[in-house]
Amino acid sequence: MFCASKHIFGRLAPLRAASASTSPTSTSFPLRPSFFSSRSLTQSRLFASVKDLYYYNNSPKTAPNTSSADNTTNDFVKIVEVGPRDGLQNEKTIVPLDTKISLIERLSTTGLRVIEAGSFVAPKWVPQMADSTSILSHLLRSPPLAPNPVTYPFLVPNLKGLESALPSTTPPPHPGASEISIFASASEGFSLKNLNCTIATSFERFEPVVKKALEHGIKVRGYVSMVISCPYSGDTPPEKVVEVTKKLLDMGCYEVSLGDTTGVGNPYSIDVLMKALLEAGIPPEKLACHFHDTYGQAIVNCMVGLANGIRVFDSSVAGLGGCPYAKGATGNVATEDLVYFMHSVGMKTGVDLEKVSEVGAWISEAIGRKNNSKVGPALLAKRPETPASS
Numbered sequence: 001m002f003c004a005s006k007h008i009f010g011r012l013a014p015l016r017a018a019s020a021s022t023s024p025t026s027t028s029f030p031l032r033p034s035f036f037s038s039r040s041l042t043q044s045r046l047f048a049s050v051k052d053l054y055y056y057n058n059s060p061k062t063a064p065n066t067s068s069a070d071n072t073t074n075d076f077v078k079i080v081e082v083g084p085r086d087g088l089q090n091e092k093t094i095v096p097l098d099t100k101i102s103l104i105e106r107l108s109t110t111g112l113r114v115i116e117a118g119s120f121v122a123p124k125w126v127p128q129m130a131d132s133t134s135i136l137s138h139l140l141r142s143p144p145l146a147p148n149p150v151t152y153p154f155l156v157p158n159l160k161g162l163e164s165a166l167p168s169t170t171p172p173p174h175p176g177a178s179e180i181s182i183f184a185s186a187s188e189g190f191s192l193k194n195l196n197c198t199i200a201t202s203f204e205r206f207e208p209v210v211k212k213a214l215e216h217g218i219k220v221r222g223y224v225s226m227v228i229s230c231p232y233s234g235d236t237p238p239e240k241v242v243e244v245t246k247k248l249l250d251m252g253c254y255e256v257s258l259g260d261t262t263g264v265g266n267p268y269s270i271d272v273l274m275k276a277l278l279e280a281g282i283p284p285e286k287l288a289c290h291f292h293d294t295y296g297q298a299i300v301n302c303m304v305g306l307a308n309g310i311r312v313f314d315s316s317v318a319g320l321g322g323c324p325y326a327k328g329a330t331g332n333v334a335t336e337d338l339v340y341f342m343h344s345v346g347m348k349t350g351v352d353l354e355k356v357s358e359v360g361a362w363i364s365e366a367i368g369r370k371n372n373s374k375v376g377p378a379l380l381a382k383r384p385e386t387p388a389s390s
């Protein structure tokens with residue numbers, strides 16, 4: 001397994017130089033032809049880490065990969081399923097509330113521990129998320145059946161959004177969300193498009209949100225968008241990502257998810273970013289990877305995150321999604337592909353790959369979308385056909 005990947009990466013070195021001018025990423029974040037030659041130390045460190053993990057995780061001492069896997073060990077990867085929020089927010093046709101709830105309920109049976117369920121943002125900007133209050137009250141009234149405890153976070157941009165997450169006595173009454181996420185940007189251009197304000201103003205708005213949420217016992221996760229490059233502001237300096245990430249952590253976020261919103265990251269740029277964050281003293285336990293798969297690089301970028309000690313990865317079932325404010329950006333790495341990859345390098349996720357593949361097939365059909373997972377359809381196609389019932 002490891003030898004195979006080393007072989008593939010070895011072959012990439014000459015190819016990268018040749019493809020730099022034609023790669024879709026080259027316009028916004030040029031590939032460095034010298035990466036695999038002059039930075040061979042980084043390359044071998046990366047392989048050493050993945051190889052160590054693989055052999056460590058496959059040694060006889062490790063537990064079988066079941067949904068009850070211990071999520072505190074170094075070989076456990078927590079997957080944050082963002083399909084019902086990031087996956088659906090950009091759908092032009094409003095997805096019926098019943099379909100959204102059914103998606104969350106089906107995902108809950110797969111062993112996932114975190115399922116982002118919606119966002120309390122302005123409906124005039126993101127109409128698809130307008131029914132998030134109904135989703136929250138439904139989840140609290142009728143918790144989905146799940147083999148393990150599941151958290152259902154909601155995105156919140158301001159105090160008005162937080163009101164919807166707090167306990168409510170007015171219809172629909174509910175005892176409040178247990179977790180929210182605030183979302184900042186590392187690029188001014190995207191902050192203005194997405195939040196209609198500068199990065200500095202967004203932090204002024206987040207401050208009271210986090211304070212109030214924590215007072216109510218609601219955990220807060222942070223996002224940083226455009227961590228590699230931005231269609232409005234160009235390449236993002238890693239120092240800016242470090243600065244924004246630190247602010248979110250200092251404010252009280254328990255974890256910060258790094259969004260390669262347009263999927264332009266490559267193993268080089270992601271590795272440089274990871275090193276900048278770690279060298280700035282941010283522990284890997286405080287970080288998560290949120291990689292979009294626009295150019296098909298999300299899995300290899302997740303491998304770079306893994307090798308840098310990250311153990312939390314966001315993904316979207318069937319690779320659903322895209323951001324309404326990032327033109328051309330497609331969905332997150334597909335959950336099915338991420339689970340398959342993680343299991344193949346000996347990591348544990350607690351997620352039942354077959355079940356999550358079924359959910360991917362179901363939601364793609366339900367909303368009339370191509371299933372963007374490679375693994376899901378391949379796995380389901382191998383199943384023996386069930387005889388037609390008489």
Ligand SMILES: CC(C)(COP(=O)([O-])OP(=O)([O-])OC[C@H]1O[C@@H](n2cnc3c(N)ncnc32)[C@H](O)[C@@H]1OP(=O)([O-])[O-])[C@@H](O)C(=O)NCCC(=O)NCCSC(=O)C[C@@](C)(O)CC(=O)[O-]
Binds near residue numbers: 160162183224226260
């Ligand atoms: C941030 C705002 C609200 C500012 O929006 P604004 O227009 O500047 O705010 P405003 O305070 O002037 O309010 C305008 C209207 O929105 C209402 N409003 C205001 N706030 C809320 C709220 N919370 N909930 C419901 N309604 C709200 C408010 O009441 C008012 O209503 P009106 O008087 O016109 O009828 C707006 O720009 C917005 O909602 N933007 C949507 C951002 C969004 O959802 N983006 C997608 C998610 S981020 C993402 O996908 C990236 C991520 C996280 O996945 C990571 C990655 O991949 O990089």
